[in-house]
Amino acid sequence: MKAHISILFLFFVFTCFAQNHKHTSNGELLYPNIPGYTTLKTDLHQHTVFSDGKVWPTIRVHEALRDGLDVISLTEHLEYQPHATDIPHPDRNRSFELAIAEAKDHDLLIVHGSEITRRAPMGHSNALFIKDANPLLHPKDSVKPFVEAKKQGAFVFWNHPNWSAQSPTGNPNYSQFHKDRVANNELHGIEVINSGYYDKESLELALKENLVIMGTSDIHGLIDWDYTEKGNSRPITLVFAKEKSEKGLKEALFNGRTVAVFNSLFVGKEEFLKPLIKASITIENVHYEGKTQILALTLKNNSSSDLQFLNKMNYSFYGESPLFTVPAKGELVLKVKTLEILKKLDLKLEAIEAFIAPDKNPIIDWEIKVE
Ligand code: ZN
Numbered sequence: 513m514k515a516h517i518s519i520l521f522l523f524f525v526f527t528c529f530a531q532n533h534k535h536t537s538n539g540e541l542l543y544p545n546i547p548g549y550t551t552l553k554t555d556l557h558q559h560t561v562f563s564d565g566k567v568w569p570t571i572r573v574h575e576a577l578r579d580g581l582d583v584i585s586l587t588e589h590l591e592y593q594p595h596a597t598d599i600p601h602p603d604r605n606r607s608f609e610l611a612i613a614e615a616k617d618h619d620l621l622i623v624h625g626s627e628i629t630r631r632a633p634m635g636h637s638n639a640l641f642i643k644d645a646n647p648l649l650h651p652k653d654s655v656k657p658f659v660e661a662k663k664q665g666a667f668v669f670w671n672h673p674n675w676s677a678q679s680p681t682g683n684p685n686y687s688q689f690h691k692d693r694v695a696n697n698e699l700h701g702i703e704v705i706n707s708g709y710y711d712k713e714s715l716e717l718a719l720k721e722n723l724v725i726m727g728t729s730d731i732h733g734l735i736d737w738d739y740t741e742k743g744n745s746r747p748i749t750l751v752f753a754k755e756k757s758e759k760g761l762k763e764a765l766f767n768g769r770t771v772a773v774f775n776s777l778f779v780g781k782e783e784f785l786k787p788l789i790k791a792s793i794t795i796e797n798v799h800y801e802g803k804t805q806i807l808a809l810t811l812k813n814n815s816s817s818d819l820q821f822l823n824k825m826n827y828s829f830y831g832e833s834p835l836f837t838v839p840a841k842g843e844l845v846l847k848v849k850t851l852e853i854l855k856k857l858d859l860k861l862e863a864i865e866a867f868i869a870p871d872k873n874p875i876i877d878w879e880i881k882v883e
Contacts, residue, residue, distance in 0.1 A: 539740055540580035541748065542816045542841065546787040549752035549769065552761060554583040556625065556749060557638055557671060557703070557728030561595050562607035563588035563627070565732045569610040575735040576620055579746065583761055585625035586611055587638045591651045592629050604645035621758055627671065628657040632678035633687035636671040637699065639664075641762050654689065658698040667765045668693075669701030669726050674711040683713045686721070694721060701726045701765070704779050705747045705772045708739075712870045715779055719869060724765060725749075725780050727772025745816065747774040752784055776818040776840075778866040786874045789863045792819060793838065798882055800853060806830045807848045807857060809880065813838040821861035824875050827851070835864070856881050 545551045558572055559565030569586055576584045586607045593601070604626060612622045625640040626648055634654045639661035642648065647664075650656035661668055673684035684702070693699035701724030704714045718725050729746040731738060739746045752769040753760035764770075771780030771788055778785055792815040801808050813819055823834040830847035838844045850857065859878040868874050 539745065541745060542814065543750055544791040544814045546752055546791050549754065550756050552582040552751040552753050552756060553580065554749050554751050555581055555729050555746060556585040556623065556640060557587050557730045558584060559588060559732045560586055560607050561599055562601060563592055564594050567734065569607045570614040573611050573614040573620065577618055581620065582756060583621040583623060585623040585640055587625040587627045589627045589629040590645065590649050604649060621761065623758060630654050633685050634689050635673065635678050637668050638671055639666040639668045642666050658693055662698045667762060668699050669703060669724065670699060671703050672706040673702055673714050684717050686717055700724055703728060705774045706730050708744065708747060708774060710774065710777055710779065715867060716870050724768045725770050725772050727774060727779065744775055747772065773817060776820060776865045782868040782874055785866055785868055786876060789866055789874065789876050790878065795878055795880055798880055805851055805853060807850050807882065809846050810843055811838045811846055812843045813840060816840045819863065820865050822864050824860040824862050854882055
């Protein structure tokens, strides 16, 4: 009995220690690297009590650690501070400073950012990699914040461009203001997914104007309450960087190497989305079943998104719909009727919840050797 208690006690101490140090949850987001690049999981649009959010900045750090993110930015509205009577904070850098202090013992990058907040048609934009938020504050002038952000070397993206409160059609209104910012190299990206809303017309605009494709949570409350408890993961941007550092992230963003992800939805340029989906599936245990010409393959999903595919081969499946799902972090045994014994198979599937353009899904190829 005594031995029993001490083993239990040790177990208790061990689990407490482990929990204190890991900050992960079952919902840790998982996406593979793609050839040549490290995949950084980022959420670059978030709020705290330092603007209109409901939590202290340290909570954002711990939520990010639980989700296994690599990078976050707390992008407080520069001009909108509904809690200012209770929390007076003339220094617009405070939120960043508190987050960076909290994250110092963890492998989480905190990028200094701010949200420039205007009425339509200018709307809201996030400036990342700024050095000092205070000089961006020009409530009466819409151009000056962008000029200052550019001076500080910022990467700037247009937030929820389709927001119906600012654009009643629900489509992005690409105004002269935006055209000028893009022409002046003061605006570089656009959200195609914001807080769970995907916008096809924003993707169309991103591709037409060569704006970097972004997806963000725009969280104001708690990630747990607003996403996890509803069975969702927070929207993120996967950034394909040469190294995991602020410098690596910045280079990758300015060069448009991103894919926006929300649950099983992927939105990005073909050159990044195709290798991402390809790397998300590994194929194991390839063999013909008994004396049949039915080739069995185990598809393993290395990502935290369900991956839905449509068969694009001339071969049919045995006992499976042509439209099927490989569950997140799970696997599926696919049986292909090859009609003869093959030495290799070119598995060809359309990723139907991945968009490389409006209404356009990529077709992914895996060359499989049969041992
Ligand atoms: Zn926002």
